Amino acid sequence: MDILKAVHLKKYYGSGESLVKAVDDVSFGIEKGSFTAIVGTSGSGKTTLLNLIGGLDFADAGEVIIDGHSIMEMSKEELTVFRRRHIGFVFQNYNLISVQNVYKNIVLPIRLDGRKPDRDYIAQICGQLGIEGKMDRYPNQLSGGQQQRVSIARAIAAKPAVLLADEPTGNLDTRTSTEVMGLLKMTSREFNQTIIMITHDDAIAQLADRVIHIEDGKLVREQEVQA
Numbered sequence: 001m002d003i004l005k006a007v008h009l010k011k012y013y014g015s016g017e018s019l020v021k022a023v024d025d026v027s028f029g030i031e032k033g034s035f036t037a038i039v040g041t042s043g044s045g046k047t048t049l050l051n052l053i054g055g056l057d058f059a060d061a062g063e064v065i066i067d068g069h070s071i072m073e074m075s076k077e078e079l080t081v082f083r084r085r086h087i088g089f090v091f092q093n094y095n096l097i098s099v100q101n102v103y104k105n106i107v108l109p110i111r112l113d114g115r116k117p118d119r120d121y122i123a124q125i126c127g128q129l130g131i132e133g134k135m136d137r138y139p140n141q142l143s144g145g146q147q148q149r150v151s152i153a154r155a156i157a158a159k160p161a162v163l164l165a166d167e168p169t170g171n172l173d174t175r176t177s178t179e180v181m182g183l184l185k186m187t188s189r190e191f192n193q194t195i196i197m198i199t200h201d202d203a204i205a206q207l208a209d210r211v212i213h214i215e216d217g218k219l220v221r222e223q224e225v226q227a
């Protein structure tokens with residue numbers, strides 16, 4: 001079953017001579033529990049595409065269906081709530097709250113949604129990510145790799161239908177990037193978590209199960225990665 005579907009998505013910027021087709025008629029389906037990388041050079045439209053499928057930006061045309069819901073038909077308010085309940089985000093810069101400790105950062109999206117954190121589940125996630133001993137620390141007391149583990153824990157603790165990651169290893173050295181990729185893969189398997197990650201780095205992309213290549217806003221090739 002496809003947990004997410006992008007259907008003829010389009011997003012253009014500017015007009016005339018300065019027209020940029022950032023996302024140009026892109027369609028794909030994402031299977032529940034799969035780990036997909038979207039790879040392309042800088043400026044190929046990756047962030048625009050991820051923002052469209054995550055409901056952070058509006059498409060000019062096309063449709064995004066997540067867990068059976070068409071997000072284009074939602075009002076801004078409905079979309080905000082939908083995003084909080086169904087989509088987890090991981091960013092290059094971690095986006096942790098510096099004045100809150102690790103545990104509070106992890107449960108923040110759940111609290112914002114008025115839900116009660118599932119402590120056992122969070123302990124299990126943090127154990128798997130190797131940050132169980134860091135709950136009282138503040139983000140600036142952690143390395144980049146550790147901060148990214150916290151942001152992954154925060155994203156999956158809310159049990160989203162899809163986790164979207166924009167260049168999650170962009171600020172990390174090669175060794176830490178490979179570790180973080182291993183953890184994303186483990187997360188996908190262990191928690192049946194659907195993950196879509198974008199990267200400009202083909203070597204990083206090849207660590208996912210499936211790779212979608214984009215160029216100039218167009219999907220040009222799809223590839224299954226052999227385990």
Ligand code: ADP
Pocket residue numbers: 013014020021022040041042043044045046047048049
């Ligand atoms: P990537 O993430 O692959 O580097 P982006 O999605 O950020 O690519 O950008 C794709 C193209 O769209 C680029 O040419 C970029 O300059 C353009 N673009 C992105 N956002 C805007 C914007 N808000 N206004 C105008 N052009 C934009």
Ligand code: MG
Pocket residue numbers: 046047048
């Ligand atoms: Mg980008």
